[in-house]
Amino acid sequence: MKKSILVITLLFVLSFSAKAQLLQIGAKAGLNYANFSGTEIQTDAITSYHAGLIAEIKLLDKFAIQPELLYTTQGATYNTALGDFKNELGYIAIPVFAKIYLSKSFSLELGPQASFLLSEKNDFDVNNANTFDFAVDAGLSFKITKNIFVQGRYVLGLTEVSSNAEAKNSVLQFSAGLMF
Numbered sequence: 001m002k003k004s005i006l007v008i009t010l011l012f013v014l015s016f017s018a019k020a021q022l023l024q025i026g027a028k029a030g031l032n033y034a035n036f037s038g039t040e041i042q043t044d045a046i047t048s049y050h051a052g053l054i055a056e057i058k059l060l061d062k063f064a065i066q067p068e069l070l071y072t073t074q075g076a077t078y079n080t081a082l083g084d085f086k087n088e089l090g091y092i093a094i095p096v097f098a099k100i101y102l103s104k105s106f107s108l109e110l111g112p113q114a115s116f117l118l119s120e121k122n123d124f125d126v127n128n129a130n131t132f133d134f135a136v137d138a139g140l141s142f143k144i145t146k147n148i149f150v151q152g153r154y155v156l157g158l159t160e161v162s163s164n165a166e167a168k169n170s171v172l173q174f175s176a177g178l179m180f
Contacts, residue, residue: 024056028151028177034074036167037157041078043167046086048073050173056099066097066109071118074169089129089161089169090119095137107141113155133169134159151175 029051036043052070059065075088097111115133139153157169 022058024058024179026054026056026147026177026179028052028054028068028149028175030151030173030175032072032074033172033174034076035170036076036161036165037170038160039165039167041080041165041167043076043078044084046075046077046088048075048088050093050175052093054177054179056179062101064099064101064107066099066111068093068095068097070095072115072171072173074171076167085122087120087122087129089117090121091115091117091133097137099141105143107143109137109139109141109151109153111137113137129162130160132159133157133161135169139173147179149177149179151177 030049032048032050033045034048035045050070050072052068052072054066054068057065057067070093071090072093073088073090075086078085078087093113093115095111095113097109100108100110102108113135115135117129117131117133120129135155135157137153137155139151141149141151143149151174153173153175155169155171155173159168161167161169
């Protein structure tokens, strides 16, 4: 009985070790340079942040799927005759990327992103942001080592940030992370 439990445990560990090559999990954090696009109102970008979890599911030698779960802050500063007003939106973002390896270290990432509004901080008394944001993302990733990476990407919002304005999120993201 003890030998069969030992054999089953050993097979489970070996199976998990083989699958670990196909699945990596990690964490990342970085800076956002966010603004609104498509609006007639003059806006300036804000510097904010993002952080969260990342997974890479290797399907082929040069192709993987990369889902992420991020907390990200986006928004803009409005320039008006009354002064500057900052609008910062906090989202839970779920991007899912097709990751194409161009070399052993460089990869191209393309995919959709669904975001759900958690908070809205602004310098004026208007809470009118839409609670869902859909975007497409594109970027590059570079593995410094097997476990440490840096990324740069652009997030192009496809839905309007507010029902009262024709503004969409536009974000440059720069990240660093660690795969376990």
